[in-house]
Amino acid sequence: MREEVVTDELWDRLEPLIPVYPRRFRHPGRRRADDRAALEGILYVVRTGIGWNRLPTALFGASGATCWRRLAESHESRAWQQLREQLLAELRAAGLLDLSAMLVDSTHLRALKRGDHTGRSPVDRRKPGSKHHLITDAHGTPLAVTLTGGHRNDVTQLIPLLDAVPPIRGVVGKPRRRPRRLYADRGYDHDKYRRLVRAGGITPLIACRGVEHGSGLGEIRWPVERTFAWFKGFRRLRIRTERRADLHQAIFSLACSIICLRKLILN
Incomplete structure (x- = not known):
């Protein structure tokens, strides 16, 4: 059994911020991978530093290419920025800022x-x-x-x-x-x-x-x-x-959110 990467505390805050893409009625193509599985793959790559193409698809349920695209989508939708702002507000409300x-x-x-x-x-x-x-x-x-x-x-x-x-x-x-x-x-x-x-x-x-x-x-x-x-x-x-600066910035922003969440949970 693999270790849980995405905690319930993180997922409960992030899930409402992830954009929803309706599936096409005609020619729907392959079913979209689960958002939580993709986030687990992203965090695994960020924490371990492995290449996206080396992410074990069978273990996470999402390929490295899928996780790479979801990282870009979340950055474009400002999901990471909104998550960090929400966590900062919670930290301030708790008197931790x-x-x-x-x-x-x-x-x-x-x-x-x-x-x-x-x-x-x-x-x-x-x-x-x-x-x-x-x-x-x-x-x-x-x-x-x-x-x-x-x-x-x-x-x-x-x-x-x-x-x-x-x-x-x-x-x-x-x-x-x-x-x-x-x-x-x-x-x-x-x-x-x-x-x-x-x-x-x-x-x-x-x-x-x-x-x-x-x-x-x-x-x-x-x-x-x-x-x-x-x-x-x-x-x-x-x-x-990462060649693309926006993707590296997305990883940087995601790491900020993880640090803020850890401070909120541990205090």
Whole structure:
């Protein structure tokens, strides 16, 4: 017996968000594979890092090609985004989100097959790579993610990350999107972006270049580093093998939802 991949907690939240495609009356073709079986195949690939063509169809009831298409369909329908917003609202309602401060960071990964949003990485002998950009709350809960080429400077994604944070509901009052403080490392030290952050009513607390280490921000910023370590638990995110940037972004968003669900269940 294989281990259950999709828990009931995840499926109960995701099932209403999956688009329903009516079957054609004339020439209906092969019956559509079960949505839960396809999701189990997707999560198995994301967790283990195997190729889509190596997914055991007899074990999951859906082929690798089917799971690949369902991943693209769910991303186009914004199912992963809606799932993450729902989980963030539940976390805030449970008092598990601290939106008074947000943490920003990025990490590099090699892109074996090139594709969209790749570039020659200055930290990997100019080999093709991509960057994961992440913004979290003060506890390290992922709020928004973006994907860029490996040659892009971290600071260029500071404002897009802030803009990508969804309105987070869960409590009475206006949904919240902006923190009071923003913490970042030296890679985000730029006067122009400090001004842009302040213009949004946020106090930027960013380590300065050219000074000795010991700013003290590491004691506050460590949760975002831990969140990146959680992402490495999804082997499909360690090295980029998807040529299409939207599919890799979909995997990244799905991993965010899994992390949010784990925090909700375990607390």
